[in-house]
Amino acid sequence: MTEQLKISASAATPGDKAEFPGMFTEDGTPWHYLDSAATAQKPQIVLDSVAWALGEGYATVHRGVYSRSARMTMGYEAARRRVAAFISAPQDELIFTRGATEAINLVAYSYPKKGRVLLSQLEHHSNIVPWQMVAERTGAQIDVCPLTEDHRIDLGALEALLTPRTRLVSLAHVSNVLGSVLDAREAADLAHSVGAKLLLDGCQAAPRLPVFVDEIGCDFYAMSAHKMYGPTGVGALWGRKELLDSMPPWQGGGSMIDKVTFAETSYAPPPQRFEAGTPAIAEAYAFAEACDFIDQIGREEIEAHERALVRQLREELSRIQGVRVFGPEDALGIVSFELPGVHPHDLGTILDEENVAIRAGHHCCQPLMDHLGVPGTARASFGVYSDEADIAALMRGIDRTLKIFA
Numbered sequence: 413m414t415e416q417l418k419i420s421a422s423a424a425t426p427g428d429k430a431e432f433p434g435m436f437t438e439d440g441t442p443w444h445y446l447d448s449a450a451t452a453q454k455p456q457i458v459l460d461s462v463a464w465a466l467g468e469g470y471a472t473v474h475r476g477v478y479s480r481s482a483r484m485t486m487g488y489e490a491a492r493r494r495v496a497a498f499i500s501a502p503q504d505e506l507i508f509t510r511g512a513t514e515a516i517n518l519v520a521y522s523y524p525k526k527g528r529v530l531l532s533q534l535e536h537h538s539n540i541v542p543w544q545m546v547a548e549r550t551g552a553q554i555d556v557c558p559l560t561e562d563h564r565i566d567l568g569a570l571e572a573l574l575t576p577r578t579r580l581v582s583l584a585h586v587s588n589v590l591g592s593v594l595d596a597r598e599a600a601d602l603a604h605s606v607g608a609k610l611l612l613d614g615c616q617a618a619p620r621l622p623v624f625v626d627e628i629g630c631d632f633y634a635m636s637a638h639k640m641y642g643p644t645g646v647g648a649l650w651g652r653k654e655l656l657d658s659m660p661p662w663q664g665g666g667s668m669i670d671k672v673t674f675a676e677t678s679y680a681p682p683p684q685r686f687e688a689g690t691p692a693i694a695e696a697y698a699f700a701e702a703c704d705f706i707d708q709i710g711r712e713e714i715e716a717h718e719r720a721l722v723r724q725l726r727e728e729l730s731r732i733q734g735v736r737v738f739g740p741e742d743a744l745g746i747v748s749f750e751l752p753g754v755h756p757h758d759l760g761t762i763l764d765e766e767n768v769a770i771r772a773g774h775h776c777c778q779p780l781m782d783h784l785g786v787p788g789t790a791r792a793s794f795g796v797y798s799d800e801a802d803i804a805a806l807m808r809g810i811d812r813t814l815k816i817f818a
Protein backbone atom coordinates (compact mmCIF):
# COMPACT_ATOMS: atom_id res chain seq x y z
CA MET A 413 0.00 0.00 0.00
CA THR A 414 2.67 2.54 0.93
CA GLU A 415 6.36 2.14 0.21
CA GLN A 416 7.12 1.69 3.93
CA LEU A 417 4.82 -1.28 4.05
CA LYS A 418 6.17 -3.18 1.07
CA ILE A 419 8.45 -5.21 3.28
CA SER A 420 7.88 -8.76 2.15
CA ALA A 421 5.58 -8.51 -0.81
CA SER A 422 6.71 -11.75 -2.39
CA ALA A 423 3.78 -13.30 -4.24
CA ALA A 424 2.65 -16.57 -2.69
CA THR A 425 0.97 -19.29 -4.71
CA PRO A 426 -1.96 -21.42 -3.62
CA GLY A 427 -0.78 -24.23 -1.35
CA ASP A 428 2.32 -22.30 -0.26
CA LYS A 429 2.63 -22.32 3.54
CA ALA A 430 6.01 -20.59 3.70
CA GLU A 431 4.54 -17.06 3.91
CA PHE A 432 2.49 -18.00 6.99
CA PRO A 433 4.39 -18.36 10.30
CA GLY A 434 1.17 -19.64 11.93
CA MET A 435 1.09 -22.67 9.66
CA PHE A 436 3.95 -24.38 11.51
CA THR A 437 4.12 -25.98 14.94
CA GLU A 438 6.77 -24.96 17.48
CA ASP A 439 9.19 -27.59 16.19
CA GLY A 440 8.78 -26.28 12.63
CA THR A 441 6.62 -29.04 11.18
CA PRO A 442 3.66 -28.00 9.03
CA TRP A 443 0.39 -27.78 10.92
CA HIS A 444 -2.67 -29.16 9.14
CA TYR A 445 -4.83 -26.16 9.83
CA LEU A 446 -8.33 -26.76 8.47
CA ASP A 447 -10.23 -24.01 10.30
CA SER A 448 -9.85 -21.04 7.97
CA ALA A 449 -13.61 -20.42 7.96
CA ALA A 450 -13.24 -19.51 11.65
CA THR A 451 -10.18 -17.37 11.04
CA ALA A 452 -7.40 -17.37 8.46
CA GLN A 453 -3.68 -17.51 9.24
CA LYS A 454 -1.72 -14.36 8.42
CA PRO A 455 0.99 -13.96 5.79
CA GLN A 456 4.25 -12.30 6.84
CA ILE A 457 3.38 -9.13 4.91
CA VAL A 458 0.32 -8.59 7.12
CA LEU A 459 2.36 -9.17 10.29
CA ASP A 460 5.01 -6.72 9.05
CA SER A 461 2.33 -4.20 8.27
CA VAL A 462 0.85 -4.32 11.80
CA ALA A 463 4.34 -4.09 13.31
CA TRP A 464 5.22 -1.05 11.17
CA ALA A 465 1.94 0.73 11.80
CA LEU A 466 2.10 0.15 15.58
CA GLY A 467 5.85 0.84 15.68
CA GLU A 468 7.93 3.25 13.65
CA GLY A 469 4.90 4.56 11.72
CA TYR A 470 2.56 4.95 14.68
CA ALA A 471 0.54 8.04 15.56
CA THR A 472 -3.16 8.84 15.75
CA VAL A 473 -5.28 9.73 12.75
CA HIS A 474 -7.60 12.62 11.84
CA ARG A 475 -6.47 14.95 14.64
CA GLY A 476 -2.75 15.59 14.70
CA VAL A 477 -1.17 18.57 12.96
CA TYR A 478 2.30 17.02 13.16
CA SER A 479 3.64 15.20 10.13
CA ARG A 480 3.61 11.64 11.51
CA SER A 481 -0.11 11.92 12.26
CA ALA A 482 -0.80 13.50 8.88
CA ARG A 483 1.05 10.62 7.19
CA MET A 484 -0.83 8.05 9.25
CA THR A 485 -4.13 9.72 8.34
CA MET A 486 -3.25 9.54 4.65
CA GLY A 487 -2.36 5.88 5.07
CA TYR A 488 -5.59 5.14 6.93
CA GLU A 489 -7.64 6.77 4.18
CA ALA A 490 -5.54 4.95 1.56
CA ALA A 491 -6.44 1.72 3.37
CA ARG A 492 -10.11 2.67 3.10
CA ARG A 493 -9.63 3.28 -0.65
CA ARG A 494 -7.88 -0.08 -1.01
CA VAL A 495 -10.51 -2.11 0.84
CA ALA A 496 -13.30 -0.31 -1.06
CA ALA A 497 -11.54 -1.02 -4.39
CA PHE A 498 -11.27 -4.69 -3.39
CA ILE A 499 -15.05 -4.97 -3.74
CA SER A 500 -15.27 -2.32 -6.44
CA ALA A 501 -16.88 0.33 -4.23
CA PRO A 502 -16.23 4.07 -3.87
CA GLN A 503 -14.14 4.93 -0.80
CA ASP A 504 -16.75 7.23 0.79
CA GLU A 505 -19.15 4.29 0.95
CA LEU A 506 -16.78 2.08 3.00
CA ILE A 507 -17.05 2.14 6.80
CA PHE A 508 -14.39 0.47 8.93
CA THR A 509 -16.01 -1.61 11.69
CA ARG A 510 -14.70 -4.10 14.25
CA GLY A 511 -15.76 -6.94 11.97
CA ALA A 512 -18.73 -8.37 10.11
CA THR A 513 -20.72 -8.70 13.33
CA GLU A 514 -20.44 -4.98 13.97
CA ALA A 515 -21.18 -4.21 10.32
CA ILE A 516 -24.47 -6.13 10.47
CA ASN A 517 -25.35 -4.61 13.86
CA LEU A 518 -24.75 -1.16 12.39
CA VAL A 519 -27.30 -1.73 9.63
CA ALA A 520 -29.71 -3.40 12.06
CA TYR A 521 -29.50 -0.37 14.34
CA SER A 522 -29.50 2.44 11.78
CA TYR A 523 -31.48 1.26 8.79
CA PRO A 524 -35.24 2.02 9.02
CA LYS A 525 -36.87 -0.73 11.01
CA LYS A 526 -40.56 -0.70 10.20
CA GLY A 527 -41.72 -3.69 8.15
CA ARG A 528 -40.23 -7.13 7.65
CA VAL A 529 -36.70 -8.48 7.49
CA LEU A 530 -36.07 -11.65 5.49
CA LEU A 531 -33.24 -13.98 6.60
CA SER A 532 -32.46 -17.61 5.75
CA GLN A 533 -32.25 -20.87 7.67
CA LEU A 534 -28.47 -21.09 7.26
CA GLU A 535 -27.50 -17.71 8.71
CA HIS A 536 -24.74 -17.22 11.26
CA HIS A 537 -26.00 -15.98 14.66
CA SER A 538 -24.50 -12.60 13.83
CA ASN A 539 -27.04 -12.30 11.01
CA ILE A 540 -29.94 -13.43 13.20
CA VAL A 541 -29.57 -12.00 16.70
CA PRO A 542 -29.14 -8.31 15.72
CA TRP A 543 -32.45 -8.51 13.83
CA GLN A 544 -34.17 -10.18 16.77
CA MET A 545 -32.93 -7.36 18.99
CA VAL A 546 -34.33 -4.83 16.52
CA ALA A 547 -37.62 -6.76 16.36
CA GLU A 548 -37.89 -6.66 20.16
CA ARG A 549 -37.37 -2.90 20.24
CA THR A 550 -39.44 -1.89 17.23
CA GLY A 551 -41.91 -4.64 16.43
CA ALA A 552 -40.23 -5.37 13.08
CA GLN A 553 -40.98 -8.89 11.89
CA ILE A 554 -38.57 -11.60 10.75
CA ASP A 555 -39.25 -14.10 7.96
CA VAL A 556 -37.02 -17.11 7.37
CA CYS A 557 -36.29 -18.49 3.92
CA PRO A 558 -35.92 -22.31 3.82
CA LEU A 559 -33.17 -24.26 2.07
CA THR A 560 -33.26 -26.51 -0.96
CA GLU A 561 -32.65 -30.23 -0.51
CA ASP A 562 -29.00 -29.75 -1.41
CA HIS A 563 -28.63 -27.03 1.23
CA ARG A 564 -28.74 -23.79 -0.71
CA ILE A 565 -30.90 -20.78 0.11
CA ASP A 566 -34.08 -21.53 -1.85
CA LEU A 567 -34.55 -18.48 -4.04
CA GLY A 568 -37.92 -19.76 -5.27
CA ALA A 569 -39.15 -19.80 -1.68
CA LEU A 570 -37.50 -16.42 -1.09
CA GLU A 571 -39.50 -14.92 -3.92
CA ALA A 572 -42.72 -16.26 -2.39
CA LEU A 573 -41.84 -14.80 1.03
CA LEU A 574 -41.17 -11.29 -0.27
CA THR A 575 -43.93 -8.76 0.33
CA PRO A 576 -44.18 -5.00 -0.23
CA ARG A 577 -43.56 -4.74 3.55
CA THR A 578 -40.15 -6.45 3.27
CA ARG A 579 -37.63 -3.68 3.97
CA LEU A 580 -34.47 -5.71 3.97
CA VAL A 581 -33.23 -9.12 2.91
CA SER A 582 -30.06 -10.20 4.73
CA LEU A 583 -28.26 -13.35 3.54
CA ALA A 584 -24.91 -15.11 3.73
CA HIS A 585 -23.08 -14.87 0.39
CA VAL A 586 -21.31 -18.15 1.24
CA SER A 587 -22.48 -20.38 4.12
CA ASN A 588 -19.87 -20.85 6.88
CA VAL A 589 -21.14 -24.40 7.51
CA LEU A 590 -22.17 -25.71 4.11
CA GLY A 591 -19.99 -23.73 1.71
CA SER A 592 -23.06 -23.14 -0.47
CA VAL A 593 -22.74 -20.06 -2.65
CA LEU A 594 -25.72 -17.74 -3.04
CA ASP A 595 -26.72 -16.53 -6.47
CA ALA A 596 -26.30 -13.01 -5.16
CA ARG A 597 -27.33 -11.21 -8.32
CA GLU A 598 -30.60 -13.11 -8.45
CA ALA A 599 -31.17 -12.40 -4.74
CA ALA A 600 -30.58 -8.67 -5.35
CA ASP A 601 -33.05 -8.64 -8.25
CA LEU A 602 -35.68 -10.44 -6.19
CA ALA A 603 -35.25 -8.10 -3.19
CA HIS A 604 -35.47 -5.05 -5.43
CA SER A 605 -38.60 -6.34 -7.16
CA VAL A 606 -40.58 -5.50 -3.99
CA GLY A 607 -38.54 -2.40 -3.12
CA ALA A 608 -36.47 -4.14 -0.42
CA LYS A 609 -32.68 -3.79 -0.01
CA LEU A 610 -30.18 -6.66 0.09
CA LEU A 611 -27.46 -6.97 2.71
CA LEU A 612 -24.89 -9.68 2.04
CA ASP A 613 -22.88 -11.23 4.86
CA GLY A 614 -19.65 -11.61 2.91
CA CYS A 615 -17.55 -13.14 5.69
CA GLN A 616 -16.88 -16.38 3.84
CA ALA A 617 -17.17 -15.03 0.28
CA ALA A 618 -14.67 -12.17 0.44
CA PRO A 619 -11.65 -14.46 1.06
CA ARG A 620 -12.55 -16.98 -1.63
CA LEU A 621 -14.53 -15.37 -4.47
CA PRO A 622 -14.15 -12.34 -6.71
CA VAL A 623 -16.70 -9.99 -5.11
CA PHE A 624 -17.69 -6.79 -6.91
CA VAL A 625 -20.69 -5.09 -5.36
CA ASP A 626 -21.43 -3.06 -8.49
CA GLU A 627 -21.83 -6.30 -10.48
CA ILE A 628 -23.88 -8.02 -7.78
CA GLY A 629 -26.24 -5.07 -7.36
CA CYS A 630 -26.62 -5.54 -3.58
CA ASP A 631 -27.07 -2.59 -1.20
CA PHE A 632 -24.85 -3.47 1.80
CA TYR A 633 -21.86 -5.82 2.12
CA ALA A 634 -20.25 -6.95 5.40
CA MET A 635 -16.72 -8.37 5.79
CA SER A 636 -14.22 -9.39 8.49
CA ALA A 637 -10.52 -8.82 7.83
CA HIS A 638 -9.41 -11.76 9.97
CA LYS A 639 -11.06 -14.22 7.58
CA MET A 640 -9.24 -12.53 4.68
CA TYR A 641 -5.68 -13.14 5.97
CA GLY A 642 -5.83 -9.78 7.76
CA PRO A 643 -5.86 -8.89 11.47
CA THR A 644 -8.63 -9.28 14.03
CA GLY A 645 -10.47 -6.21 15.30
CA VAL A 646 -11.29 -4.70 11.92
CA GLY A 647 -13.81 -5.30 9.18
CA ALA A 648 -15.91 -3.27 6.84
CA LEU A 649 -19.42 -2.36 5.88
CA TRP A 650 -20.06 -1.14 2.37
CA GLY A 651 -23.38 0.63 1.80
CA ARG A 652 -24.83 2.63 -1.06
CA LYS A 653 -24.24 6.34 -0.52
CA GLU A 654 -27.89 7.35 -0.63
CA LEU A 655 -28.69 4.75 2.05
CA LEU A 656 -25.76 5.69 4.31
CA ASP A 657 -26.66 9.38 3.91
CA SER A 658 -30.16 8.64 5.18
CA MET A 659 -29.03 6.60 8.19
CA PRO A 660 -28.49 8.13 11.66
CA PRO A 661 -25.26 7.37 13.56
CA TRP A 662 -25.38 4.41 15.90
CA GLN A 663 -22.58 5.32 18.29
CA GLY A 664 -21.67 8.79 19.50
CA GLY A 665 -18.23 10.14 20.29
CA GLY A 666 -15.19 11.78 18.75
CA SER A 667 -14.59 11.84 15.00
CA MET A 668 -18.22 11.33 13.99
CA ILE A 669 -19.38 14.92 14.52
CA ASP A 670 -19.55 18.13 12.59
CA LYS A 671 -20.24 20.51 15.54
CA VAL A 672 -20.95 19.82 19.20
CA THR A 673 -22.64 22.15 21.67
CA PHE A 674 -24.68 21.23 24.72
CA ALA A 675 -27.71 22.61 22.93
CA GLU A 676 -27.26 20.63 19.71
CA THR A 677 -24.85 18.38 17.85
CA SER A 678 -24.57 17.85 14.13
CA TYR A 679 -22.93 14.84 12.54
CA ALA A 680 -20.21 14.31 9.97
CA PRO A 681 -21.21 12.76 6.65
CA PRO A 682 -20.61 9.02 6.07
CA PRO A 683 -18.32 7.18 6.46
CA GLN A 684 -17.04 9.25 9.46
CA ARG A 685 -20.56 9.43 10.88
CA PHE A 686 -20.33 5.72 11.62
CA GLU A 687 -16.77 5.63 12.98
CA ALA A 688 -16.97 7.09 16.49
CA GLY A 689 -13.73 7.09 18.49
CA THR A 690 -10.14 6.29 17.57
CA PRO A 691 -10.28 3.60 14.92
CA ALA A 692 -8.23 0.41 14.62
CA ILE A 693 -5.46 2.24 12.76
CA ALA A 694 -2.80 -0.43 12.39
CA GLU A 695 -5.42 -3.06 11.71
CA ALA A 696 -6.90 -0.99 8.88
CA TYR A 697 -3.40 -0.69 7.35
CA ALA A 698 -2.93 -4.42 7.57
CA PHE A 699 -6.44 -5.07 6.18
CA ALA A 700 -5.38 -3.20 3.04
CA GLU A 701 -2.20 -5.31 2.87
CA ALA A 702 -4.33 -8.45 3.15
CA CYS A 703 -6.39 -7.26 0.17
CA ASP A 704 -3.15 -6.77 -1.79
CA PHE A 705 -2.02 -10.23 -0.74
CA ILE A 706 -5.23 -11.86 -1.97
CA ASP A 707 -5.12 -9.98 -5.26
CA GLN A 708 -1.45 -10.86 -5.82
CA ILE A 709 -2.44 -14.52 -5.75
CA GLY A 710 -5.66 -13.86 -7.67
CA ARG A 711 -9.18 -14.49 -6.51
CA GLU A 712 -10.02 -16.78 -9.44
CA GLU A 713 -6.96 -18.86 -8.51
CA ILE A 714 -7.99 -19.02 -4.86
CA GLU A 715 -11.53 -20.02 -5.80
CA ALA A 716 -10.29 -22.75 -8.16
CA HIS A 717 -7.79 -24.00 -5.55
CA GLU A 718 -10.44 -24.27 -2.83
CA ARG A 719 -13.02 -25.81 -5.17
CA ALA A 720 -10.53 -28.54 -6.10
CA LEU A 721 -9.75 -29.27 -2.44
CA VAL A 722 -13.46 -29.45 -1.56
CA ARG A 723 -14.10 -31.84 -4.47
CA GLN A 724 -11.26 -34.09 -3.32
CA LEU A 725 -12.30 -34.12 0.33
CA ARG A 726 -15.98 -34.74 -0.48
CA GLU A 727 -14.99 -37.64 -2.69
CA GLU A 728 -12.72 -39.20 -0.05
CA LEU A 729 -15.36 -38.78 2.67
CA SER A 730 -18.06 -40.33 0.49
CA ARG A 731 -16.18 -43.64 0.57
CA ILE A 732 -16.83 -43.96 4.32
CA GLN A 733 -19.89 -46.07 5.02
CA GLY A 734 -22.63 -44.16 6.87
CA VAL A 735 -20.99 -40.75 6.58
CA ARG A 736 -23.18 -37.67 6.07
CA VAL A 737 -21.61 -34.90 4.03
CA PHE A 738 -23.60 -31.68 4.17
CA GLY A 739 -23.88 -28.93 1.59
CA PRO A 740 -24.06 -28.98 -2.20
CA GLU A 741 -21.60 -30.80 -4.50
CA ASP A 742 -20.17 -27.49 -5.69
CA ALA A 743 -19.60 -26.08 -2.19
CA LEU A 744 -16.81 -23.56 -1.85
CA GLY A 745 -13.94 -23.83 0.64
CA ILE A 746 -15.89 -25.60 3.39
CA VAL A 747 -16.97 -29.21 4.08
CA SER A 748 -19.21 -30.16 7.02
CA PHE A 749 -19.75 -33.81 7.80
CA GLU A 750 -20.85 -36.33 10.40
CA LEU A 751 -19.12 -39.68 10.93
CA PRO A 752 -21.30 -42.63 11.96
CA GLY A 753 -21.23 -43.12 15.74
CA VAL A 754 -18.60 -40.43 16.39
CA HIS A 755 -19.34 -37.14 18.14
CA PRO A 756 -17.69 -34.25 16.25
CA HIS A 757 -15.90 -33.14 19.44
CA ASP A 758 -14.31 -36.60 19.83
CA LEU A 759 -13.16 -36.47 16.22
CA GLY A 760 -11.71 -32.98 16.71
CA THR A 761 -9.83 -34.09 19.83
CA ILE A 762 -8.32 -37.16 18.15
CA LEU A 763 -7.37 -35.16 15.06
CA ASP A 764 -5.59 -32.64 17.27
CA GLU A 765 -3.27 -35.45 18.40
CA GLU A 766 -2.48 -35.93 14.70
CA ASN A 767 -1.60 -32.28 14.20
CA VAL A 768 -4.85 -31.62 12.33
CA ALA A 769 -7.13 -28.74 13.35
CA ILE A 770 -10.82 -28.86 12.39
CA ARG A 771 -13.84 -27.17 13.93
CA ALA A 772 -16.50 -29.18 15.73
CA GLY A 773 -19.83 -27.84 16.96
CA HIS A 774 -22.72 -25.68 15.82
CA HIS A 775 -20.51 -23.04 14.16
CA CYS A 776 -22.78 -20.25 15.49
CA CYS A 777 -25.59 -21.64 13.33
CA GLN A 778 -27.96 -23.37 15.77
CA PRO A 779 -31.08 -22.90 13.57
CA LEU A 780 -29.19 -24.60 10.73
CA MET A 781 -28.19 -27.48 13.05
CA ASP A 782 -31.88 -27.88 13.98
CA HIS A 783 -32.72 -28.04 10.28
CA LEU A 784 -30.00 -30.66 9.64
CA GLY A 785 -31.14 -32.60 12.72
CA VAL A 786 -27.70 -32.71 14.34
CA PRO A 787 -26.28 -31.08 17.50
CA GLY A 788 -23.20 -30.10 15.54
CA THR A 789 -20.97 -31.07 12.65
CA ALA A 790 -17.28 -31.62 12.02
CA ARG A 791 -16.08 -28.91 9.62
CA ALA A 792 -12.94 -28.73 7.54
CA SER A 793 -12.34 -25.41 5.81
CA PHE A 794 -9.57 -24.35 3.48
CA GLY A 795 -7.42 -21.31 2.78
CA VAL A 796 -4.80 -20.38 0.17
CA TYR A 797 -2.18 -22.35 2.11
CA SER A 798 -4.20 -25.60 2.25
CA ASP A 799 -3.04 -28.55 0.18
CA GLU A 800 -3.53 -32.25 -0.49
CA ALA A 801 -1.21 -33.17 2.38
CA ASP A 802 -3.72 -31.55 4.75
CA ILE A 803 -6.51 -33.70 3.32
CA ALA A 804 -4.33 -36.82 3.56
CA ALA A 805 -3.56 -36.06 7.24
CA LEU A 806 -7.27 -35.46 7.93
CA MET A 807 -8.24 -38.76 6.28
CA ARG A 808 -5.54 -40.65 8.26
CA GLY A 809 -6.96 -39.17 11.47
CA ILE A 810 -10.53 -40.05 10.44
CA ASP A 811 -9.43 -43.63 9.74
CA ARG A 812 -7.86 -43.92 13.17
CA THR A 813 -10.95 -42.42 14.82
CA LEU A 814 -13.28 -44.84 13.06
CA LYS A 815 -11.12 -47.75 14.25
CA ILE A 816 -11.22 -46.46 17.83
CA PHE A 817 -15.02 -46.15 17.74
CA ALA A 818 -15.64 -49.38 15.77
Ligand code: PMP
Nearest residue numbers: 511512513536538588613615636
Ligand atom coordinates in the same frame (compact mmCIF):
# COMPACT_ATOMS: atom_id res chain seq x y z
N1 PMP B 1 -21.03 -14.42 9.29
C1 PMP B 1 -20.41 -15.55 8.88
C2 PMP B 1 -20.95 -16.31 7.71
C3 PMP B 1 -19.28 -15.99 9.59
O1 PMP B 1 -18.67 -17.12 9.21
C4 PMP B 1 -18.83 -15.25 10.71
C5 PMP B 1 -17.62 -15.72 11.51
N2 PMP B 1 -17.65 -17.07 11.85
C6 PMP B 1 -19.49 -14.08 11.05
C7 PMP B 1 -20.59 -13.70 10.30
C8 PMP B 1 -19.04 -13.22 12.17
O2 PMP B 1 -17.80 -12.64 11.87
P1 PMP B 1 -16.95 -11.88 12.97
O3 PMP B 1 -16.97 -12.76 14.18
O4 PMP B 1 -15.60 -11.76 12.36
O5 PMP B 1 -17.60 -10.57 13.21
